[in-house]
Amino acid sequence: MRSSITRRTALRTGTALLAAPALVERANAQSAFDWRRFRGERIEATVQLSPRGQLLQQSSKEFEDLTGIKLGLEVVPEQQHRQKTIVEFASGRPSFDVTEVSLHVNKRQVGKARWCADVKALMTDQTLTAPDFDFSDFGQGMVNYATQADGRMDTLPAFADYFILYYNKELLAARNVEVPKTWDEMFEAAQRLTDTSKQVYGHVGRGLKNANVVLWSSYLLGTAQRDMIDANRQLITDTPDAVWAGETYRKFLRDASPPGSIGFNWNECQTTFMQGRAAMWLDGIGFAAPLEDRARSRVAGKVGYAVVPRGPGSSHHCALFGAGYGIPETSRKKGPAWLFIQWALGKPMQLRMLAEGRGVPARASPFRNEEAIGRSPFPRDFFQSLEASSKIARAGLPEIVPVTQFRDVIGTALTNTISGADVAGELKRATAEFRPVLEQSERES
Amino acid sequence: MSGGAAALPVPATAAAKRRRRNYARHYAWFIVPAAAVVVAVILFPWAFTLYVSAFDWRLGGERRWVGLANYAALFSDARFGWAMLRTLLYTVLAVVFPLLFGLAAALAFHRRFPLRGLARAVFILPMMATPVAVALVWTMMFHPQLGVLNWLLTTAGLPPSMWVYSASTVIPTLVLVEVWHWTPLVMLLLLGGLAALPVDPYEAAKIDGATPWQAFRHVTLPLLMPFIVVALIIRTIDALKAFDTIYVITQGGPGSASETINIFLYLQAFAFYNMGYASAVVVVFFAIIMALAALLLWTRQRVRLT
DSSP: OOOSOOHHHHHHHHHHHHHHHHHHHHHHHHHSOOTTTTTTOEEEEEEESSHHHHHHHHHHHHHHHHHOOEEEEEEEOHHHHHHHHHHHHHHTOOSOSEEEEEHHHHHHHHHHHTOBOOHHHHHTOTTTSOTTOOGGGBOHHHHHHHSOTTSOOOSEEEEEEEEEEEEEHHHHHHTTOOOOSBHHHHHHHHHHHOBGGGTBEEEEOOOSTTTTHHHHHHHHTTSSSOOSBOTTOOBOOSSHHHHHHHHHHHHHHHHSSOTTGGGOOHHHHHHHHHTTOEEEEEEEGGGOGGGGOTTTOTTTTOEEEEEOOBOSSSOOOEEEEEEEEEOBTTOSOHHHHHHHHHHHTSHHHHHHHHHTTSOEESBSGGGGOHHHHHHSSSOHHHHHHHHHHHHHEEESSOOOTTHHHHHHHHHHHHHHHHTTOOHHHHHHHHHHHHHHHHHHHHHHO | OHHHHHHOHHHHHHHHHHHHHHHHHHHGGGGHHHHHHHIIIIIHHHHHHHHHTTEEEBTTSOEEEOTTHHHHHHHTOHHHHHHHHHHHHHHHHHHHHHHHHHHHHHHHHHSOOTTHHHHHHHHTHHHHSOHHHHHHHHHHHHOTTTOHHHHHHHHTTOOOOOGGGSTTTHHHHHHHHHHHHHHHHHHHHHHHHHHHSOSHHHHHHHHTTOOHHHHIIIIIHHHHHHHHHHHHHHHHHHHHTOOHHHHHHTTTOSTTTTOOHHHHHHIIIIISOBHHHHHHHHHHHHHHHHHHHHHHHHHHHHHHHO
16 A cells, blocks of 8 residues: 655655744744834934943844844944034934933923924834833833923933942941941041041042032932922022032042042042042942952952932932933934834843943833842842932932033032132022023023 | 237237136136135134124024123123133143243254154154043043152152142143143254254354354344244144143133133033024134234244344
8 A cells, every 4th residue: 555645745744844933933923013114224323422322332233133224323422422412403403313311411401492202102102112112110210300391201211320329348347437327427437437648538529510519419419408499490509408518518528538639520539449549439320330340440349339328308319310212303213213212221131231230220120130130240239229229319410401501600619619618608609600591591491 | 910919019908808807707617616615614604603693592492682792791701701811821831831842852853863863753752642642641640649640759759749630730730731742843843944044154153153052042043933933823823722632631620720711612612502602702712813813923924024
């Protein structure tokens, strides 16, 4: 009896079996979200030069492979990036389809001019938004931070930057000093830890004008007043609480910091701390990665991380800064641009941001990933400080259009106090100088 | 025919005029590209800057006509006044010292000595470095605790300096960077001048029994003066427009201690986005530079004539 299975049938069956997995995968992909609907298009994105920007740069091919969209990614140093985007927005024809917006600097300016599209509209479009995008995963604090006063959300929050306390465990242990819980304790500890004969100082912090305002605002956040403008959007930077914050700033910078701190920005502070010449440093969490780099840092493995100390007020806050990604209203490629933002701020990329110490993601889920946290080069107290800071974070700069001018004027006053000028007098003068600028800006808003 | 035409001067002049007119008519189009570029990159920006200076305009905000109010505000702005004074101080120091050191170096390198070519090449190396890279390296060297300069000072038994981290030493320290960077350029300009000097006056001076100092004072210096004036003009323009080094090293700080007019202008335009006011600064600064350039050119002309 002849077999019914011919050679031809066997070949057909074999081919079908081999092709089956690919066909199933294709069928699934078609039934799921179509990431490749804009394949062949090209978009331009511009982000700031930072560990986050570099992560996007290194991973951009993954986006191109996923979507088939050609990505032109421009990475520009922070200050130049802000200038470039504002000038291009003002021209009416920005060259980019996606841009990073510093929320603590440009949020109100971008919102007032309505330069960016409301991403909420894109989020509700199910043909454009992947089912696993999960907007509820974004921390409420960051969502609020990225939302304009009129309810529009013209950027999707990308990352947060909290001010935290870095301390050198070895130096503190050598003098039997506890991690300070209040500003007064911290000043006392800083004085005890200062040893000028060894050129080791208890504290290092920003003295350079403009950059230094965020240190002063960290002290101010610990007072009953907390903010720099009141509910009527009036300047309150010469009040008793503001003067107390100024006095605190001056005593830290004059009496417990290295000589020359008056010209220090974050990079000089970071270098001083990394070389073991300062016991405590208050600054953004985003500067942590080099501290744990054994090739560059003398304090790698010895750094402690803690939330900022408390002030005399009943509330306890740390200064919050951050950025979001937005799509220009004039962009003709909002769809592909929105796919880029979904990918760049998706769960996998945000997890990588946290695990590689590149910044604090705006999403909450990375903090719950114990496995990734366990693999991270950062110690457990780093993540604990992050979590604790996220609960007490409050904007470290006022949400006003001329925020850079605010930093310049108040920053100059603070710098003058380090040289010996009277704190109350300087803040009064600076407040009087900036008040008309703010009033004009608010009139135009 | 042509001989006859040459004999009649009046018709010949008319023909020449006609030829010139035709020539101009035919070839006038050739200047159009150059004229278009000049209009696009020089005249239009200037006219627009003048126009913008009459507005109160912040990028992203409303534009309001204010006439000459920006200029009036500028002349009552103490910060602008201080920035002008600092620019003047910085310019004087950053011109005088490179000229003195450059002249001394040119005289030294004009003499014949072993490995002179190598020494000259090494001396001009700073001039070839990128200003921003130079500024970053100097910033590291100026660090009060970790910088090599204070280590050298303390090793030599001298007290450390605050360099750019103190309001009292920041301008001289920035001038130090400028001197290091640009003295070689002055040296090169003056070395070229020295090589071009005639030998006869020196022989005459030698016969008259002049000392080396007298030969320098009464022969070299007067003959070299046109070259010195050229170096002075180039250095003055360079020092007046100095921005990159100052911005990278101090950003105008501590406080406003090194805020020159260029830093002030940059802040107004690209940090505060105050375009109207910044345009007024540009116009005033341009007028000052034009006046200074005219003065320097007049000086150069006088030196050449004498």
